[in-house]
Amino acid sequence: MRIALFITCFNDTLYPDTGRAVLSVLERLGHTVEFPQEQTCCGQMHFNTGYRPEAMPMVRRFAETFAHYDAVVTPSASCAGMVREGHPVLAEQYGSEQLRREVAELVPRVHEFTEFLTDVLKVEDVGAHFPHKVAYHPTCHSLRGLRLGDRPYRLLRAVDGIELVDLPGCESCCGFGGTFAVKNADTSAAMLADKMSAVHACGAEVLCAADNSCLMHIGGGLSRQRSGVRTMHLAEILAATEGVQR
Numbered sequence: 001m002r003i004a005l006f007i008t009c010f011n012d013t014l015y016p017d018t019g020r021a022v023l024s025v026l027e028r029l030g031h032t033v034e035f036p037q038e039q040t041c042c043g044q045m046h047f048n049t050g051y052r053p054e055a056m057p058m059v060r061r062f063a064e065t066f067a068h069y070d071a072v073v074t075p076s077a078s079c080a081g082m083v084r085e086g087h088p089v090l091a092e093q094y095g096s097e098q099l100r101r102e103v104a105e106l107v108p109r110v111h112e113f114t115e116f117l118t119d120v121l122k123v124e125d126v127g128a129h130f131p132h133k134v135a136y137h138p139t140c141h142s143l144r145g146l147r148l149g150d151r152p153y154r155l156l157r158a159v160d161g162i163e164l165v166d167l168p169g170c171e172s173c174c175g176f177g178g179t180f181a182v183k184n185a186d187t188s189a190a191m192l193a194d195k196m197s198a199v200h201a202c203g204a205e206v207l208c209a210a211d212n213s214c215l216m217h218i219g220g221g222l223s224r225q226r227s228g229v230r231t232m233h234l235a236e237i238l239a240a241t242e243g244v245q246r
Contacts, residue, residue: 003033004066006074006083006110009041015212018075021239022113025126026073028239033073038065043090044082049179052090059090063102071120072110075235077142077210080112085145112142113235114151114210124158130240131161135204137195137218139211140173152210152234159237167207168198176217192221199229208234 003026007019019035026033042062043055062083066072074080084107091103117123136156142148156164175181175191195218199207207222209215212233219231 001070003071004069005035006072008076008079018233021235022075024239036065042079042082047086056094059087073116075113077112077146081141081145083110118151124154126238128238129160130237133163133205135167135202137209139214142210165202174214176214196221206230208232
């Protein structure tokens with residue numbers, strides 16, 4: 001199987017360790033992963049803020065860059081959702097017949113990381129060891145968009161040494177929402193405060209999720225409180241082998 005990593009511009013710019021973690025997990029499972037240098041943004045920011053025609057060059061670039069791969073894996077539920085739901089809409093509205101066909105053929109091969117592990121590779125135990133108390137925050141895109149369900153939980157439960165704790169009100173939005181946090185700062189801050197209270201209530205050492213954008217928002221708030229709670233992408237936990245003798 002020819003696998004490509006779609007790292008997303010957010011991770012490439014701010015959280016490169018997440019991409020390295022995805023690579024580490026997949027290589028540990030015996031797979032070779034390619035990183036196409038031509039990849040760029042998926043166009044989600046443009047799409048969500050009404051600049052749909054301006055997103056078209058990114059749709060075309062994505063279709064061209066990943067056309068020849070059997071699977072495209074991304075550690076971002078929001079970007080996976082954009083490609084699978086937004087790209088067909090844009091191709092239909094502004095694209096040629098050829099682009100619509102290319103997008104339609106590619107979309108089924110685009111997978112969020114936990115989907116790829118559980119649904120395509122059919123694995124849950126990836127050989128991780130992480131002896132810490134962890135809570136999982138199901139981001140809005142992973143919960144309501146991709147409907148990941150219990151896939152992340154199944155992967156986390158299989159991690160050796162982990163203590164997985166329930167996050168109260170876990171299905172509530174953290175208040176990030178991309179530009180929502182900028183345009184509606186007061187509302188966003190109130191939602192963040194509720195989410196941080198839930199994190200404190202469960203006593204987790206680490207909060208993880210499938211989207212670094214939400215973790216940036218929550219982690220920033222926890223850092224300002226000097227809470228001592230770390231935020232980590234789920235892929236980083238699955239890549240961890242703390243204390244394992246090799």
